[in-house]
Amino acid sequence: MKLRIDRITDDSTESSFSVPAAELNERLETGATHEFRLAEPLEVDVRYHRAGEDIYFEGSCSTVMEATCARCLETLTEPLAAPFEFVLSRAPAVDGKQELHTDDLALSFYEGDEIDLAPLVGEQAILALPTRAVCREECKGLCPGCGANLNLEKCPCKPAPADPRLAVLASARVRSAS
Numbered sequence: 001m002k003l004r005i006d007r008i009t010d011d012s013t014e015s016s017f018s019v020p021a022a023e024l025n026e027r028l029e030t031g032a033t034h035e036f037r038l039a040e041p042l043e044v045d046v047r048y049h050r051a052g053e054d055i056y057f058e059g060s061c062s063t064v065m066e067a068t069c070a071r072c073l074e075t076l077t078e079p080l081a082a083p084f085e086f087v088l089s090r091a092p093a094v095d096g097k098q099e100l101h102t103d104d105l106a107l108s109f110y111e112g113d114e115i116d117l118a119p120l121v122g123e124q125a126i127l128a129l130p131t132r133a134v135c136r137e138e139c140k141g142l143c144p145g146c147g148a149n150l151n152l153e154k155c156p157c158k159p160a161p162a163d164p165r166l167a168v169l170a171s172a173r174v175r176s177a178s
């Protein structure tokens with residue numbers, strides 16, 4: 001989704017587009033710590049207008065995310081809907097051979113004749129991801145003793161502590177003891 005900068009006017013313009021899941025998943029895989037991936041394309045509704053050299057964007061994006069639950073290791077899917085708002089300014093002129101590092105500037109500056117919206121909105125979706133992949137708040141996780149999924153079955157081991165946070169601590173202790 002590329003916008004010609006000279007076609008952006010003071011009047012608000014609306015547009016809808018979608019970003020293929022593969023495009024963002026590539027980024028999620030190479031990126032830092034996210035366990036999430038997109039199960040469906042990112043659907044984007046955006047409005048934009050110009051004020052001088054600044055271009056204002058606001059809208060929302062939505063998709064379905066998929067991840068492995070950090071506690072019980074089941075696959076979880078979860079709708080993600082994120083409103084966003086950002087402003088791009090024309091990149092300051094640089095002299096000589098010095099080059100702009102577009103990665104650093106991607107969220108606040110544009111250069112050239114076009115703005116590619118897909119990576120910018122994709123970044124907004126990534127920022128909206130939960131920090132931790134858990135299938136549900138009360139997920140009981142796996143038994144530290146036998147590995148049974150405690151959401152689905154009871155196991156012969158001693159009853160796990162009621163608080164899942166304690167269960168996590170207990171499993172850490174088992175691991176460090178062995």
Ligand SMILES: [Zn+2]
Binds near residue numbers: 069073136
């Ligand atoms: Zn779970």
Ligand SMILES: [Zn+2]
Binds near residue numbers: 143148
């Ligand atoms: Zn068990």
